[in-house]
Amino acid sequence: MTASPYLPRPDRAAAALCTLLGSPEDLRQPGVREAAERARDLLRSGADHDELAACYRALDTALRRNGDARGLAGGSRGPSVPGIAPHIKVAVCPGATLCARVERARDLLPAPQCAVHGTRMRKSRLGSAP
Known part of the structure; x- marks a missing residue:
């Protein structure tokens, strides 16, 4: 790019x-x-x-x-336009041994529950290091 x-x-x-x-x-x-x-x-x-x-x-x-569609000055780093996200947010495994489960994570909703670890998954950006 x-x-x-x-x-x-x-x-x-x-x-x-x-x-x-x-x-x-x-x-x-x-x-x-x-x-x-x-x-x-x-x-x-x-x-x-x-x-x-x-x-x-x-x-x-x-x-x-690094996946920031705004670049340096293409948009505010504060609140953004509804429906437009510079990063794709996902929920990933919260455990010490990570599984491959990845779910879409919305800003205003909690991350989904992890049935294996009995806790919520953690939010991250797609492709970012844990």
């Missing part, structure tokens, strides 16, 4: 970066933290527009490769 050809104005990209840096869950994705910290350091040091734009593109690409 490639980066979006559209990147917002520098002030909006900086705002999206600020929000991203405040989202520990998004920063856990491979390559995202490094790219975000590099963009932050360039922004703090007063780097030129072209260098910042290249860094923002790299960050956008890292986010999209």
